[in-house]
Amino acid sequence: MRCKDEQEILTLISCGNPDGLKSLFDLYYKPLCIFAMNFLDSFGESEDIVQDLFVKFWEKYKDKQFEGSLRAYFFTAVRHNCAKVLKLKNRYNLQLEEEYIEEPVYSEEEFEGECRKLYAEIARLPEQCRKVFELIVLKDMKYKEVADFLGLSVNTVKTHFARALKQLRSSLQILLVFLLRK
Structure with a gap:
């Protein structure tokens, strides 16, 4: 069932239809925020990362076809973005070996x-x-x-x-x- 939903969402997004983004957001927003909380201390930071990811995805794929698993793409991107945030935070803190x-x-x-x-x-x-x-x-x-x-x-x-x-x-x-x- 999810594959069909994802395929319909991707079709809407590739046509530039904002309803596709809304459906994608409704499907993945909460799970991605919870996933990001595994890495970050702040729910606000988690939300920022996830929201930025949706915006970037929309900007990149609103006019072209996305190939692959949305779930894998989003969870991997959240993990990488959390790592970037942690790296920036730690840049100014002494990290003890x-x-x-x-x-x-x-x-x-x-x-x-x-x-x-x-x-x-x-x-x-x-x-x-x-x-x-x-x-x-x-x-x-x-x-x-x-x-x-x-x-x-x-x-x-x-x-x-x-x-x-x-x-x-x-x-x-x-x-x-x-x-x-x-």
Whole structure:
């Protein structure tokens, strides 16, 4: 029964009939949102991903024929789009490798020496990246607060912070963990 329904829906969509999109939406919207919730924390994000997928599908196939399984296409696309969202979210968060989850034991001198190295690396950052990094990490300010304080856009602040993290991660990943835990 579903194949016939899907075929009728695809015919309507390929003719540019919006009723086909509505039928497709009614058939798959809730199951896709629930599926997306397996990957994301927010139902709102899940809905956004699914809605965007329907819009893109309509734009791509309203004038041409889709071949394949709608179910497989939509569930695969939702999984990939959720992965993209998670990747973007994690870009600004330090992701600890399993090997760093256990806290190593350092003597006070070793810890102080490593902290000095970290502060030296922070001092080597380009000036704007350093300012942004220090305000976010050391002063615990939000992106918006840093943007207002420095007279920059929020996206510029995010870019500088990402650059600073990338540079520091390359040689000092474990030291950042100590600094961020303070």
